[in-house]
Amino acid sequence: MANPDNFSQFLASVEKRAFGMAVVSVKNADDALDIVQDAMFTLARKYSEKNSSEWAPIFYRVLNNRITDFHRSNSRRAGLFGWFGFGESSGQDELEQVAGPAQHNPEFIQELDSDTRLLLEAVALLPVRQQQAFLLRAWEGMDVKNTAKSMNCSEGSVKTHYSRAVHALREKLGEALQGEDDE
């Protein structure tokens, strides 16, 4: 490992956001923890020797892949047992359309103030790729280039997903967040 202290600091700096992103997407704290732990292990095992500037995009890429895998396996299960005869849809297109139902309210969201809770609940209803683009760009503060690496897509796709996400969220919550400016 390049430098254990640096690596530990990096993981400490991203773990809460990573958990937040995972829990917003998969809507279950235990699954989210498994996903974050898996992403940490993968980064530690395979990529800790890389330059520290590469850790963030690699970590979020692994995290997003795990989240995507989670949704894929869930939709396959739903396809097999829920909508028998509905037909198999292709992975990426399917993920574009997945909007997370707010069925579980993880403790993370319950402990937030009402504005932030509303924001996260609205994010949870976005298609997965829009969630990822919004959370990486707005929450993590990542630039377009690294977001594209993290999402394994082109920079143009990141811009499209992010733009759509912000428009959808503003449409839903614009008033709520606008209210903060007026105070």
Add this chain to the structure above:
Amino acid sequence: MMSELNDEDQQWAQRAGEQLRSHEQAIAQSTQARLRSARGQALQAASEPVRSWVFWPAWGAGGLSAAVFAWVVFVADPVEVLPVMDDIEMAAAQEAELLEELEFVAWMLTEREMDDEPYQG
């Protein structure tokens, strides 16, 4: 690089991001403890070298077994698996074949003689 958002959208997204960052500590203590534990395990995993040589004996034994099996199934000549006969057994077998042939010839001659006899019906 041109931004993907107009100024208004960008400001809104910035505020949303700040709001999310300011509430990161809202994660329950128990969850934070599990995240710390996961981090510790990941760091430990990173510091341990992958000792692939530990698996060499197993790989070796498995590979040897597979090679022997493949040789027996695909390469080995099945004729060699048959029991080898000694000279006496071989001679006896040949004599037996000769006797069978003699018997056949004798039967054929008898048949011919019967065919040659006039019909006495």
